[in-house]
Every structure is written in structure tokens, then in C-alpha cells.
Amino acid sequence: MISPKLQDAINAQINAEFWSAYLYLSMAMHFESQGHSGVANWFRIQFKEEQAHAEIFINYLIARGGRVMLSPIAAVETEWASPLAAFEATLAHEQKVTALINNIYALAEAEHDYATRGKLDWFVSEQVEEEETAQGLIDRLKLIGDNGMGLYTFDQELATRVYNVPAPLAAKA
Ligand code: FEO
Numbered sequence: 800m801i802s803p804k805l806q807d808a809i810n811a812q813i814n815a816e817f818w819s820a821y822l823y824l825s826m827a828m829h830f831e832s833q834g835h836s837g838v839a840n841w842f843r844i845q846f847k848e849e850q851a852h853a854e855i856f857i858n859y860l861i862a863r864g865g866r867v868m869l870s871p872i873a874a875v876e877t878e879w880a881s882p883l884a885a886f887e888a889t890l891a892h893e894q895k896v897t898a899l900i901n902n903i904y905a906l907a908e909a910e911h912d913y914a915t916r917g918k919l920d921w922f923v924s925e926q927v928e929e930e931e932t933a934q935g936l937i938d939r940l941k942l943i944g945d946n947g948m949g950l951y952t953f954d955q956e957l958a959t960r961v962y963n964v965p966a967p968l969a970a971k972a
Pocket of ligand 1 (some may be wrong): 852970
């Protein structure tokens with residue numbers, strides 16, 4: 800059985816993951832409307848990944864005899880000045896998510912809940928990857944600048960991203 804404190808923290812994280820999903824879907828819809836269909840594809844996949852993250856936490860709470868309580872998802876922005884602005888917002892957001900994960904990790908340690916701490920290990924690694932990916936895309940967009948051919952190639956490349964079910968969810972399937 801999970802403690803009420805950790806249950807609250809995980810429920811808050813489920814909401815944060817769904818908010819992330821909503822944010823990235825909003826980015827996808829914005830870039831779809833701007834003709835950047837590759838960038839839109841990248842964010843659509845990000846949207847799916849965030850839903851999967853929420854589902855991993857949901858499954859975990861259920862497995863531990865906890866109660867999943869879904870709360871309202873706050874509004875998200877609907878416009879970004881450029882792909883660079885969106886990826887910078889993505890990096891800033893992922894850094895906040897990393898801090899949230901670290902806080903739950905610290906709480907699990909304080910409560911000697913090693914099962915939760917172990918479950919969070921995957922998320923800790925995932926956040927390193929999320930931040931690294933966003934930073935890499937930012938670096939490339941800065942190099943490309945206003946170069947139309949560079950932006951076109953970048954968009955084409957992001958169009959090839961495909962969704963892979965995250966390992967903890969795939970293992971459950
Ligand atoms: Fe669910 Fe992007 O972290």
C-alpha cells in the first residue's frame with residue numbers, strides 16, 4: 800500500500816504529464832497551421848509519449864493499491880513565434896518536469912518506499928534524454944538561423960519521427 804503523501808504526489812504528477820501532453824498537442828496544432836508539418840509530427844509524438852508517461856504512473860498507483868484521482872488540466876499556450884521558440888519552451892518545461900520527478904524521488908526515499916524509488920529510475924533517465932533531445936534541436940535551429948533550405952531539411956527530418964511505446968508500458972502490454 801502506498802502512503803497518502805506519495806499517492807498525492809503521483810496524482811499530481813499524472814496531472815503534470817497530461818498537461819505536458821496537452822502542451823505538446825497545442826504546439827503540434829500550431830505548427831500544423833503554419834505549414835511546418837514535420838515539426839507538428841514531432842510534437843504529436845511527444846503528445847503520445849506524455850500520455851504514456853501518465854499511464855505508467857496510473858498503472859503503478861493501481862498496482863500499489865492506490866487511488867487514481869484525475870484533476871482538471873490547466874490551459875496551455877496556443878502560439879509560438881517559431882520552431883526555435885517552441886523547442887526553447889519545451890526545454891524549459893522538461894527542466895521543470897525533471898524537478899518534479901526529483902521531488903517525488905526524494906519523498907520516496909524519505910519514506911523508505913523503495914518500490915516507488917525504483918519505478919522513478921526510468922523517469923530520471925527519461926528526463927535526461929528529454930532535455931538532451933530538446934537542447935540538440937535548439938542548437939541545430941540556432942545554426943540554421945533564417946536559412947530556408949536548412950529549415951526545410953529540418954522539418955523533413957522531424958517528419959520521420961515515429962512513436963515507440965515507452966518500455967515500462969510496453970512491458971505491461
Ligand atoms: Fe513526461 Fe516530457 O516528461
